[in-house]
Amino acid sequence: MTMFDIHLLPCLSDNYVPLVRDCATGTVAIVDPADAEAVAAELDRLGWHPSLILNTHHHFDHVGGNLELKARYGLTIVGPAREADRIPGIDRAVAGGDTVMLGAEAGHVFDVPGHTAGHIAYWFEGAKTVFVGDTLFAAGCGRLFEGTPAQMWSSLNKLADLPGDTLVYCAHEYTESNIRFARSVDPENAALHVREVSVHAARRLNEPTVPTTIAVELATNPFLRADVPDFVRAMHMSGADPITVFAATRKAKDNFR
Ligand code: ZN
Ligand code: FE
Numbered sequence: 001m002t003m004f005d006i007h008l009l010p011c012l013s014d015n016y017v018p019l020v021r022d023c024a025t026g027t028v029a030i031v032d033p034a035d036a037e038a039v040a041a042e043l044d045r046l047g048w049h050p051s052l053i054l055n056t057h058h059h060f061d062h063v064g065g066n067l068e069l070k071a072r073y074g075l076t077i078v079g080p081a082r083e084a085d086r087i088p089g090i091d092r093a094v095a096g097g098d099t100v101m102l103g104a105e106a107g108h109v110f111d112v113p114g115h116t117a118g119h120i121a122y123w124f125e126g127a128k129t130v131f132v133g134d135t136l137f138a139a140g141c142g143r144l145f146e147g148t149p150a151q152m153w154s155s156l157n158k159l160a161d162l163p164g165d166t167l168v169y170c171a172h173e174y175t176e177s178n179i180r181f182a183r184s185v186d187p188e189n190a191a192l193h194v195r196e197v198s199v200h201a202a203r204r205l206n207e208p209t210v211p212t213t214i215a216v217e218l219a220t221n222p223f224l225r226a227d228v229p230d231f232v233r234a235m236h237m238s239g240a241d242p243i244t245v246f247a248a249t250r251k252a253k254d255n256f257r
Contacts, residue, residue, distance in 0.1 A: 056133025
C-alpha cells in the first residue's frame with residue numbers, strides 16, 4: 001500500500017522540494033521550501049492544502065519559503081533544535097530521537113551534523129522514506145561547512161543503516177557531477193558504471209535522479225564506501241581507518257573540477 005504521494009518540485013537553480021501527502025489522512029507537508037511562490041503555485045495546481053513544513057537545516061535554500069507559506073496557510077513549522085534561532089517561524093524544535101507525525105505516519109528524527117552543526121533528517125519508517133536535506137546526495141554528500149569528517153561519517157552511517165529499499169529524498173540535483181567525481185576515485189566499480197549510464201539517460205530527458213535508495217548509494221556512493229576494502233584500495237589508502245579515507249575523499253571532491 002502506498003503511504004505517501006510525493007510530488008518533487010524543482011526550485012531555484014537545482015533544489016528539490018518534496019511535497020508530501022499522507023494518503024490515509026490527506027495531510028500535506030512541505031520539506032525544505034526553497035521558494036514560497038513556486039511551492040504555493042504547485043500546491044494550488046495539485047489542490048493540496050499543507051499543514052506542516054519540515055526543515056532539515058538553516059540554509060536559505062531550505063527555509064527561504066517558511067514565513068510566506070506560514071502566513072498563507074497557517075501551517076506548523078518543525079525544524080532542528082540546535083539551529084532553532086536560524087529557522088524562520090519555527091513552532092516546534094526537534095532533535096534525534098524525537099518523533100514527528102505526518103498524518104498517520106511517524107517520522108523518526110536523526111541528528112546528522114556535518115553539513116551544518118544541527119542538521120537533522122526525517123525517517124518515515126512505514127512509508128520507507130527518508131528526507132535527508134544536504135547530508136546525503138545521490139552519489140555524493142554535503143560539503144562540511146560546520147562539521148568534521150568524523151561527524152559526517154557518523155551521520156552518513158546512520159542513514160546507511162536504514163533498510164536498503166528506503167527511498168532517499170535529497171535536496172539538490174547534483175547527481176551527474178557527483179558521478180563524474182565518483183568515477184574518478186572508484187573507476188573499477190561496475191555498479192557505478194551502470195548507474196552513470198542510467199543517470200545520463202534520465203538527465204537527457206530532464207528527469208530527476210531523486211529519489212535514490214540506500215541500497216543504490218551503498219553500492220555506488222564513494223562517501224558511504226570509506227570502509228569498503230575495494231574502495232579503500234582504489235583510493236590507494238589500504239590500512240587507513242574509514243574516517244581518514246572519508247576525509248580524503250571529501251577533500252578530493254572539494255578540489256575536483
Ligand atoms: Zn545546505
Ligand atoms: Fe541546499
